[in-house]
Amino acid sequence: MADAVVKINNLVKRYGELIALDHFSLEIKEGEIFGLLGPNGSGKTTTINCLLSLLAFDKGEIEIFGRNMTPTAYDIKKEIGIIMQNVAVFEELTVYENVDYFCGLYITDKEQRKQYVEDAIKFVGLEDFRKFYPKKLSGGLLRRLNIACGIAHKPKLIILDEPTVAVDPQSRNKILEGIQELNKNGATVIYTSHYMEEVEQICTRIAIMDKGKKIAEGTKDELKRMIRNTETVNIEVLGLDDSIRNEISALEHVYDVQYDGEKLTVYCSGGKHNLIRILDVLQKHDTAFGRVYSELPTLNDVFLEITGTALRDKEE
Amino acid sequence: MFFHNFKYEILSTSRVKTFLFWLMVFPMILGTLFKMAFGDVYEKDVLFSSIPTAVVETSENAVFRQVIDSIEEADEPLLKVTYTDEETAKQMLKDGKAKGIIYVGEKLSLSVTEQKISQVVLKSFVEQYGINEKIIRDTAEKDPTKLQAVIEKLSEDVSACNEIPVTSGNTDVYTQYFYNLIAMVGMFGSVTGLHITVQNQANLSALGARKNCSPTPKSTGLFASLLGSYMMQSVCMLLCVTFIHFVLKIDFGKNLPLVYLSAIIGGILGVSIGFLFGSLNRFSIEVKTGITMAVSMLSCFLSGLMMGQIQGVITEHIPILNKINPATVITDSLFCLDMYSDRSHFISKILTMLAISVFCTAAGILVTRRKKYASL
Numbered sequence: 001m002a003d004a005v006v007k008i009n010n011l012v013k014r015y016g017e018l019i020a021l022d023h024f025s026l027e028i029k030e031g032e033i034f035g036l037l038g039p040n041g042s043g044k045t046t047t048i049n050c051l052l053s054l055l056a057f058d059k060g061e062i063e064i065f066g067r068n069m070t071p072t073a074y075d076i077k078k079e080i081g082i083i084m085q086n087v088a089v090f091e092e093l094t095v096y097e098n099v100d101y102f103c104g105l106y107i108t109d110k111e112q113r114k115q116y117v118e119d120a121i122k123f124v125g126l127e128d129f130r131k132f133y134p135k136k137l138s139g140g141l142l143r144r145l146n147i148a149c150g151i152a153h154k155p156k157l158i159i160l161d162e163p164t165v166a167v168d169p170q171s172r173n174k175i176l177e178g179i180q181e182l183n184k185n186g187a188t189v190i191y192t193s194h195y196m197e198e199v200e201q202i203c204t205r206i207a208i209m210d211k212g213k214k215i216a217e218g219t220k221d222e223l224k225r226m227i228r229n230t231e232t233v234n235i236e237v238l239g240l241d242d243s244i245r246n247e248i249s250a251l252e253h254v255y256d257v258q259y260d261g262e263k264l265t266v267y268c269s270g271g272k273h274n275l276i277r278i279l280d281v282l283q284k285h286d287t288a289f290g291r292v293y294s295e296l297p298t299l300n301d302v303f304l305e306i307t308g309t310a311l312r313d314k315e316e
Numbered sequence: 317m318f319f320h321n322f323k324y325e326i327l328s329t330s331r332v333k334t335f336l337f338w339l340m341v342f343p344m345i346l347g348t349l350f351k352m353a354f355g356d357v358y359e360k361d362v363l364f365s366s367i368p369t370a371v372v373e374t375s376e377n378a379v380f381r382q383v384i385d386s387i388e389e390a391d392e393p394l395l396k397v398t399y400t401d402e403e404t405a406k407q408m409l410k411d412g413k414a415k416g417i418i419y420v421g422e423k424l425s426l427s428v429t430e431q432k433i434s435q436v437v438l439k440s441f442v443e444q445y446g447i448n449e450k451i452i453r454d455t456a457e458k459d460p461t462k463l464q465a466v467i468e469k470l471s472e473d474v475s476a477c478n479e480i481p482v483t484s485g486n487t488d489v490y491t492q493y494f495y496n497l498i499a500m501v502g503m504f505g506s507v508t509g510l511h512i513t514v515q516n517q518a519n520l521s522a523l524g525a526r527k528n529c530s531p532t533p534k535s536t537g538l539f540a541s542l543l544g545s546y547m548m549q550s551v552c553m554l555l556c557v558t559f560i561h562f563v564l565k566i567d568f569g570k571n572l573p574l575v576y577l578s579a580i581i582g583g584i585l586g587v588s589i590g591f592l593f594g595s596l597n598r599f600s601i602e603v604k605t606g607i608t609m610a611v612s613m614l615s616c617f618l619s620g621l622m623m624g625q626i627q628g629v630i631t632e633h634i635p636i637l638n639k640i641n642p643a644t645v646i647t648d649s650l651f652c653l654d655m656y657s658d659r660s661h662f663i664s665k666i667l668t669m670l671a672i673s674v675f676c677t678a679a680g681i682l683v684t685r686r687k688k689y690a691s692l
Contacts, residue, residue, distance in 0.1 A: 052529050054525055054529065054688065055689055055690075055692060056688035056690060067430065072533070074532075075535065077615070078531040080529065082526065084526055088521075088522035090328045104317075104324075105532045106530065106531060108317065270355060
């Protein structure tokens with residue numbers, strides 16, 4: 001079994017009356033891409049800031065690489081790469097100088113640093129922008145520069161706090177692929193996001209947070225198994241009799257049916273061939289239907305079932 | 317690690333265009349405007365110029381003519397004489413075209429309508445001529461070539477008081493405004509000092525937070541940033557003084573090296589004050605910027621940048637303020653160089669600046685050394 005790279009035990013952080021982290025515990029193992037998923041204000045960034053010893057907390061312990069994390073734990077900090085939610089680069093330095101500056105905070109050997117800086121710039125695909133100042137870069141390229149500054153020193157633990165906010169799809173894909181590559185190269189990754197698709201795509205294990213609490217933890221399959229829903233069937237139907245709706249509701253493995261006048265949504269728990277059995281009912285009653293599609297549960301469904309609120313609704 | 321931080325501090329600060337404008341370009345513009353506004357005033361009002369004088373000859377006096385010719389040949393002639401008739405002379409006096417009328421007869425007599433410096437000088441001249449007429453007459457008759465030397469020698473006795481300069485510095489009162497300008501550039505350094513805290517404190521900027529995550533000790537980063545800013549500010553101060561002295565031709569007498577020294581320490585003082593204000597924990601960055609700018613400008617105002625007489629008013633009512641107001645201390649250190657040949661006053665001002673700088677820097681470091689923040 002892999003060693004725990006990060007251990008957070010019973011962490012409590014208060015801002016006056018507000019409890020930002022409520023007895024939050026976590027264990028992240030070596031080689032994982034660990035996702036912290038939750039809506040804005042759920043405590044993800046607060047957790048990261050406490051983890052990095054930037055933020056004072058009221059209670060709890062934090063260990064990284066088996067050692068107690070403190071502001072002066074420079075030997076631990078040396079092994080951590082951090083990509084902040086807000087882009088943290090010098091406006092007055094070029095792309096190359098920025099990466100060199102941050103790499104130089106960790107690597108003192110000039111030759112080694114030069115190589116690392118080149119590697120980082122190449123890794124994020126900014127080779128053609130070496131002499132560009134940040135204000136000349138697009139949002140996506142700026143995020144990539146932010147990442148290059150965070151990973152140039154080849155850290156063992158990389159923390160990415162919402163690195164894809166306001167990023168175009170092309171840059172987002174590049175970033176996500178890059179994170180997976182860093183992980184393949186041996187880095188343990190902590191990835192926070194409120195984009196569940198991203199977390200589903202790259203994370204090997206996920207903790208879902210809400211209101212400063214961890215509400216669920218596991219692999220994406222484990223999380224999905226925690227909830228009742230296993231399949232959601234959507235069918236476009238114009239004019240559906242209540243009797244037909246009731247007949248569908250009575251089908252085995254169907255636990256909820258919703259109809260808004262145009263779209264029939266059927267929630268199933270377990271079972272096979274649910275879609276076929278539902279369509280059979282419609283055909284039996286000569287009911288015309290349009291587009292038909294079936295969805296497997298997402299992390300949003302997990303969040304919805306546990307908290308009663310959709311993750312997306314919270315973002316709005 | 318220190319030099320890595322130092323190098324990039326210099327590189328990044330030197331590229332902040334707003335700093336370059338306020339610390340280099342703006343003082344040059346303001347200095348040029350000062351020069352345009354005050355440059356001629358000093359030369360016209362304060363420096364000595366020839367006294368326009370009407371001469372009415374009631375009888376011929378060749379010796380007097382010789383004396384006048386001799387005076388007018390000098391590099392800076394005492395008198396600018398117009399020989400005329402009495403009526404015209406009176407009109408010239410009335411119109412202000414002549415400061416006085418010298419009547420040349422057997423004896424000289426003087427007619428003036430005011431009692432100002434020019435008239436006093438004319439009166440002394442006429443009196444001295446009367447006393448020394450025989451000597452002058454003899455010289456003119458025996459060896460006219462020595463006449464100018466004799467007149468110059470006699471002129472030394474025109475005043476009962478000998479002028480003994482107390483300093484080798486510049487006595488131009490308008491130079492004070494350029495000293496205020498140097499102090500202002502020093503105080504603008506407070507913005508650089510504020511910038512240091514913004515870039516090093518996790519609760520003020522993403523960059524500060526990012527730096528705090530690195531294995532570089534905070535003190536190393538802070539000292540590197542401070543030293544870098546001190547150096548940048550010093551360069552700005554040197555440029556300012558150089559521009560004022562060599563381009564605007566403002567004379568600092570023999571004290572130029574000490575003016576440079578005072579300006580550099582003034583710059584360090586400004587950076588240190590900004591660093592302290594930036595370190596105040598309770599305020600947002602906007603409030604800190606506001607406080608820093610307000611204090612800097614108020615300090616400059618109280619030192620006389622906008623109103624030369626303000627320092628005198630403060631000396632009369634709140635003298636302690638002049639002793640601790642940073643801009644006043646910078647200005648006074650420069651002023652001391654002109655006023656006192658004794659350097660003790662200058663040294664005292666320099667020590668005051670250093671003491672305030674050390675206090676601000678130490679207090680700022682103590683506050684900034686906080687390891688964790690309550691909120692970010």
